[in-house]
Amino acid sequence: MITMSLREGFSLLVFGLVFLAVYGLEALLWIDYLWGRICRRTGPSELLARRYRAVHAVAAIGIVCMLYGYFVEPYWIDVSTTTLPTSKLQTARFRVVQVSDLHCDTTARNEDRMVQIINGLQPDLVVATGDYLNHPAALGRLRDSLRRLEASLGKFAVRGNQDARHRGPFDLLDGTGFRWLHRETVVVVKGTDQLGITGMDFVPANRPIDLIASLAGERFDVFLFHTPDLIADVAGRGVDLYLCGHTHGGQVCLPGYGALITFSKFGKKYESGMHRVGQTTLCVNRGLGLEPRPGPQVRFLARPQIAVFDIVPERP
Numbered sequence: 001m002i003t004m005s006l007r008e009g010f011s012l013l014v015f016g017l018v019f020l021a022v023y024g025l026e027a028l029l030w031i032d033y034l035w036g037r038i039c040r041r042t043g044p045s046e047l048l049a050r051r052y053r054a055v056h057a058v059a060a061i062g063i064v065c066m067l068y069g070y071f072v073e074p075y076w077i078d079v080s081t082t083t084l085p086t087s088k089l090q091t092a093r094f095r096v097v098q099v100s101d102l103h104c105d106t107t108a109r110n111e112d113r114m115v116q117i118i119n120g121l122q123p124d125l126v127v128a129t130g131d132y133l134n135h136p137a138a139l140g141r142l143r144d145s146l147r148r149l150e151a152s153l154g155k156f157a158v159r160g161n162q163d164a165r166h167r168g169p170f171d172l173l174d175g176t177g178f179r180w181l182h183r184e185t186v187v188v189v190k191g192t193d194q195l196g197i198t199g200m201d202f203v204p205a206n207r208p209i210d211l212i213a214s215l216a217g218e219r220f221d222v223f224l225f226h227t228p229d230l231i232a233d234v235a236g237r238g239v240d241l242y243l244c245g246h247t248h249g250g251q252v253c254l255p256g257y258g259a260l261i262t263f264s265k266f267g268k269k270y271e272s273g274m275h276r277v278g279q280t281t282l283c284v285n286r287g288l289g290l291e292p293r294p295g296p297q298v299r300f301l302a303r304p305q306i307a308v309f310d311i312v313p314e315r316p
Contacts, residue, residue, distance in 0.1 A: 005267040011260050019062075025052075026059045069252070069298035074290060077110060078303040079117060082274065084241065084281065085314040088220040092193035096222065097123040097151070098307040100245025101131040101160070101287025104138035104145075110288045110304055111145035117306055119150050125188065125195075126151040129245045129285065130160020130202060130226035132172055134292040139172070146176035153188045156181050159201040160226040160246065162292070181224060183211050195311065198239075199224040212237040220311060228270040228284050235278035241309065242282045247271050249286035249302035251295075259302070272302070283307055 033047035046052065097118050104111065118126060126149050133142055149155060157178040173180070181199025188195050196219050198211070215221045215238030223239040227246040234242060249272035250259020259271040275282040286305040290297050 005265070007267055008261045008263075011257075015254070015260055022055060022058050022062065025055055029055075065300060066298065069300040073299040073301075073303055074109060074297075075113075076303050077113060077117065077288070078286075078305045079121075079308060080305060081308040081310065082283070083310045083312060085312055086220050086240065087314045088218055088240070089193045089311065089313040091313060092190040093313070094125065094153075094188075094190060094193075094195050094220075094311040095121065095123045096125045096127060096195075096241075096243075096309040096311065097121055098127050098129065098243050098283070098285055098309070099288060100129040100226075100243075100285040100305075101248060101289055102128075102142065102145075103131055103134045103162075103287070103289025103292065104142040105134040105289070105292070106137050108141060109290075111141055114288060114306065115145050115148045119148070121308060123151050123308075124153040124190065125197065126155045126178075127197065127199075127222070127224055127243060128155075128157040128178060129224055129243055130158055131162045131246070131287070131289075132160070133163070134289070139170070142172070143174065143176050146173060146178060149177075153190065154179065154186070154197075156186065156197050156199060156224065158182065158199040158224045158226060161202045161204075163202070185211075185215070185221075187219070194219050196221040197224065198222070200230075202226040212239060215239060227264055228282060229265045231266075231270065231275075231277050231280065231282050235280040235282075239280045241311070242277075242280050243285070243307070243309075244283070245285040245287045247284055247286070248291070248299075249273075249284075249305070251291065251299055251302050253301035255301065283309070 029047045033045045036045055155178045157173055157180055182201045185196050185198040212234045220240050221238055222241045223234055225244050228244050247262040247264055253259050259268055262271045270284050272284045272286050285307050286302055288304045
């Protein structure tokens, strides 16, 4: 079960109260104004009073932000590229592209654009870190878009917390070319160099200590999990790169504060982006989709993301 932290709950409560105060007052002022017009009341309306100009300004800015968050940002994909030099490679370079939290829904959103972008990047590996489907009606579009992704060395996936709802008689990724990984390591080879890809399906409070202990060695190892919640367990156990999603980067962020909600046990600590934890690089992907309804169908200051990792030999 995914729960929000006390700090996140408090932040959401404050945000909600401010929102209700601004738009509640704005609604009352407009009701008073319109009632005055109907009753042909004489004298200036409170709606036009100078002391309420700040309220009008905040309400107007909020409406613009909501329109932007609904019509613009959910479709404005950010392609982030990170180069990771390592002494564990001698000559080969591996390009790994990560997608997460597609949340395919009844209305198409970023699926076609995702395929166009990723195939243009010519990845060696494509990895997907969970939460693929919001509505069963979008299953065909999900499979079609993932099937069209091209990767010379393979495509690998793990399940997210919401994918448990779709563990029925069908396989979410059937026919897509993706291989599910659960407590399993696959080694891909390029020239004389190797890259390990280990995946684990989302399980609350699970600790894959035994699995991770086997990864320590000379090979560069990538770990796939849906949330950042296992980083304290896997850091220092042979994992070089930990790829996850789940937080959506908050999906709605405030300037100077960031995510209101992450639904991670770490709260805002790993809300998005790159983090160094011991010898492990953690990347928390903001994902490509939106929470299923009744979750907010907007993004604000948390653009959908495709993450690219160029893992290259370290040069003296």
